[in-house]
Structures are given as structure tokens and as C-alpha cells.
Amino acid sequence: YETGMEFVQTYFGLAFAMVLLSIFFVPLYRAQPILTAYEFLERRFGPATRTLAALIFLVSRCLAFGVVLYAPSVVMSAMLGIPLTWTVLGIGALTTLYTTVGGVRAVIATDVKQMLVIIGGLLLILVLLLVEVVPALGFTGALRVLGATGKLNAVEFVPESLEFVPQLRGSAVKSFWNEKYNFWSGTLGGLFLMLSYFGCDQ
Numbered sequence: 299y300e301t302g303m304e305f306v307q308t309y310f311g312l313a314f315a316m317v318l319l320s321i322f323f324v325p326l327y328r329a330q331p332i333l334t335a336y337e338f339l340e341r342r343f344g345p346a347t348r349t350l351a352a353l354i355f356l357v358s359r360c361l362a363f364g365v366v367l368y369a370p371s372v373v374m375s376a377m378l379g380i381p382l383t384w385t386v387l388g389i390g391a392l393t394t395l396y397t398t399v400g401g402v403r404a405v406i407a408t409d410v411k412q413m414l415v416i417i418g419g420l421l422l423i424l425v426l427l428l429v430e431v432v433p434a435l436g437f438t439g440a441l442r443v444l445g446a447t448g449k450l451n452a453v454e455f456v457p458e459s460l461e462f463v464p465q466l467r468g469s470a471v472k473s474f475w476n477e478k479y480n481f482w483s484g485t486l487g488g489l490f491l492m493l494s495y496f497g498c499d500q
Contacts (some may be wrong), residue, residue, distance in 0.1 A: 302449035307484025314493035
């Protein structure tokens with residue numbers, strides 16, 4: 299919400315990542331009798347490297363899961379008036395239960411239902427915007443407000459701080475790196491992110 303549509307710039311690295319994966323990773327995996335990236339690490343560098351990589355992956359997933367669990371728990375706590383600790387424990391226990399009992403089928407079925415809820419929520423928001431906001435401002439007026447607040451800026455090739463004004467050049471580089479998203483940081487960061495997702499992620 300803070301940066302509008304600028305987050306989509308992180309997906310620009312996806313095409314480059316797919317090319318690199320097709321050229322380097324896929325032939326490497328197919329040429330050896332392995333099922334995971336960790337097996338390759340073990341064959342190439344030894345069991346210690348495989349163990350270290352697996353531990354890093356597990357720690358990163360645990361940290362990420364903490365955020366994923368905390369965010370809906372805050373919403374549920376506010377909606378139901380239940381202490382946050384209990385919503386965290388309840389959501390965690392429920393997801394662990396259906397995953398353990400139902401296995402992959404339960405996870406797939408839940409993901410499908412979650413997708414329907416997300417799409418339904420997006421459609422509801424769209425309807426509410428059309429009913430509540432557009433009649434007051436008009437469609438072009440609503441777009442004008444979004445444009446004025448920068449919410450429609452999806453691609454930023456030259457950050458605002460790098461406008462080539464001589465007086466700003468001294469601080470331009472520092473400000474450039476402090477910006478959350480621009481085309482260059484989004485593409486480069488997205489490249490490494492997609493390489494890890496589709497090349498090494500289990």
C-alpha cells in the first residue's frame with residue numbers, strides 16, 4: 299500500500315532467472331541421479347555443506363512462518379476480541395492438525411479455498427470502490443487521485459532522487475539505494491529471489 303504498484307518491479311527479474319535456470323540449473327540436475335538441490339551440494343561439497351544449507355533453509359522458513367502466522371493472528375484477535383496469544387496458538391494448532399492428518403491433499407484443498415477467499419475479497423473491494431468512491435469522484439477523478447498520490451506508478455527507471463540536477467548529485471547515490479523499489483533494484487533483487495525460489499527452494 300505504501301509504495302503503490304512498484305512492487306511488481308521485483309517480478310521483472312523472473313524472465314532472466316528462467317533463462318539462467320534453463321541454461322545452467324536444469325541440465326545440472328538432469329545429468330545427475332538427484333532429487334533435491336541438497337543432494338547436489340552433498341555430492342559436490344560433502345555432507346557438511348548439505349547439512350548447513352538445509353539448516354539455513356529451515357531457519358529461514360521458521361522465521362518467515364512466524365510472520366505468516368502473526369499477521370492473520372493480529373486480524374483475528376481484533377475481529378474476535380480474543381487475546382493475541384490465543385489466536386496465534388489457535389491458528390498454529392489448526393494448521394498443524396489439518397496438515398498432519400490430511401497430508402498434501404488437505405494442504406491443496408485448503409490452498410484452493412484460500413485462493414477463492416482472496417479472489418472474492420478482491421472482487422468485493424472492487425465493488426465497494428465502484429459503489430462508494432467512484433460515484434463521488436467519477437472514474438477519471440478516482441484515477442486522478444491515485445495518480446497524484448503515486449499509487450499507479452508501477453515502473454520507476456530513474457528514482458525521483460536521481461533527477462539530474464547538479465546540486466543533488468552528491469546525495470543522489472545514497473538516496474537511490476535507500477529507495478524501496480525501482481526498476482534496477484527490483485530487477486536485480488527479483489533475479490536472485492526467483493533463482494532461489496525456482497532453482498534451489500524445496
